[in-house]
Amino acid sequence: MKKLHFFIIKAYLRPFATTFLIVLFILMMLFLFKYIDEFVGKGVDWFTVAELIFYANASNVPLALPLAILLSSIMTFGSMGENYELVAIKASGISLTRAMLPLLLIMTVLCLTTFYFANIVIPQANLKIASTIYEFRQTKPSFLIKEGVFYDGIDGYSIKVEKKDEETQTLHGIILYDHTKGNGNTTVLKAEEGEMYKSADEQYLILKLKNGVRYEEMRGERNRNQRERLVRVKFEEHEQKFLLTGFSVADIDEDLFKNNFQMQNISQLEYSADSLNEKRRQELKRLATDIAPYYIYSRDSLFAKYEPLEFDFKDPDFLRNIDENDRELVLHSALGYMRNVKSNTSPAATQNAAAFKLVKRHWVEFHRKFTLSVACFVLFFIGAPLGAIIRKGGLGLPVIVAIVFFLVFHITSTIGEKAAREGSWTPYAGMWLSTAVLIPLxxxxxxKATSDSSLFDLENYIRFFRKLNPWRKKAVLPKKETPGPL
Known part of the structure; x- marks a missing residue:
């Protein structure tokens, strides 16, 4: 390898390391902002927070690499162009594409690294983040209850607390509505304070209330005094038990637990998608079997026993062909058939749509692991020639240009992914949209960079538009006077 190659690699690695760490830090701060209200002041130890930050940074590496590659490429070649180093390289007979060759080796390593993180590290990091948050919320059940807000995550109950001690997890000003009887807000418990913990066998969640009142509105019965409808019981201590199966701990973690495709590699995603498709086909076959008895006109044996009548079903008066005594029976029978078919098809249609959407999400995640690695190559071939054209280094103009092109990449990626999730496009077309847009660019x-085009030279555009102006004034040169004869 020539000294020039070492020079270019050294010039590239410095801004790349800087920009990569900056982007990774920004993504880490976004993760902290997302969970800052849930962890700060909740008694979470620093080791748990550090563990979550570590896994979050590991999952953010494939997102930080494309932007870091784009920005560092513009800065490197822009600085070399600004310092006339590219001019010296071209003067020695080395073209721009040849000067980019040593960086292609680095791009190959970065692309493979991105794919490894997207396929192996991210699923494991997502699983670790989910399990850590889930474990923390299981050990501290009152974590999900917010101050001054009714929480409906417990089946059949609604609870509200005025204040919560973050250190001891003691609840103050508790209001508990019991909806298990299905009679509305007929049973209410109010207590000055309480605490929430799990039972020894971890089967129940216990809410221990202190200094409170239980109000229960009884339904009035005949021959009873109406004043006895309201029952009020004061207590010093009272334990309310809830089944942990009805405690919706995973509601907030829907993206972490329900969408488990984020925790799978490409082979697992492919297997899961095929399994879901096979399950959909089996459900459709079962549905066809269930509703087949209601379509008796499709049976060949029916026409062998009875002589069919000629009906014009488009005629609104076709019922006149049926005997008047049997007409009502026929209508009720048909209505019953339709209701039975609808009761079978409506839930099946909902389940099929949900399964179809879940299959799409699997394939979207499958293609994402490849598009992120390919994006590193594409953005490099945008950033390197772009830096050679603008010939500006540092963190000024290169940052602005990099943000513009990265926004194009991000917007097209978001549009394609949304279309793929909704089923408007195939996952392949939606996830590769940004790549298809940026490759021609x-x-x-x-x-333009290899042909030394002045693409961003403002004077060229000014001269071009001046030529298009038909009313431009031409400069009139003064006539030279010819000297007369002496």
């Missing part, structure tokens, strides 16, 4: 910029 990278080829165009590489061509």
């Amino acid at each position: 990278g080829i165009f910029l590489t061509y």
Whole structure:
């Protein structure tokens, strides 16, 4: 390898390391902002927070690499162009594409690293983050209850607390509505304070209330005094038990637990998608078997026993062909058939749509693992020639240009992914939309950079539009006077 190659690699690695750490830090701060209200002041030890940050940074590596590659490529070649180093390289007979060759080896390593993180590290990191948060919420059940807000995550109950001690997890000003009887707000418990913990066998969640009152509105009965409808019981201590199966701990973690495709690699995603498709086919076959008895006109044996009558079903008066005594029976029978078919098809249609959407999400995640690694190559072939064209280094203009092109990449990726999730496009077309948009742009910029095009020279555009102006004034040169004869 020539000294020039070492020079280019060294010039590239410095801004790449800086930009990568900056982008990774920004993504880490976004993760902390997402969970800051849930962890700060909740008694979470620093080791747990550090563990979550570590796993979050590991999962953010494939997201930080494309932007870092784009920004560092623009900064490297922009700085070399600004310092006339590219001019010296071209003067020695080395083209721009040849000067980019040593960086292609680095891009290959970064692409493979991105794919490894997307396929292996991210699923494991998501699983670790989910299990850590889930374990913390299981050990501290009052974690999900917010101050001044009714919490309906317990089946059949609604609870509200005025204040919560973050250190001891003691609840103050408790209001508990019991809806298990299905009679509305007929049973209410109010207590000054209480605490929530799990039973020894971890089967029940216990809410221990202190200094409270239980109000229960009894339904009035005949021959009874109406004043006895309201029952009020004061207590110093009272334990209310809830089954842990009805405690919706996973409601907030829907993206972490329900969407488990985020914790799978490509082979697992492919297997899960095929399994879901097979399950959908089996459910459709079962549905066809269940509703087949209601379509008696499709049976061949029926026409062998009875002579069919000629009906024009488009005629609103076709019922006149049926005997008047049997007409009502026929209508009730048909209505019953339709209701039975609807009762079978409506839930099946909902389940099939949900399963179809889940299959799409699996394939979207499958293609994402490849698009992130390919994006590193594409953004490099945009950033390197773009830096050679603008010929500006540092963190000024290169950052602005990099943000613009990264926004194009991000917006097209978001549009394609949303269309793929909703089923408007196939997952393949939606996830590869940004790559299809940026590849022609990278080829165009590489061509312009190798041909020394002044693509961002403002004077060229000013001269071009001046030529298009038909009313421009032409400069009138003064006539030279010819000297007369002496």
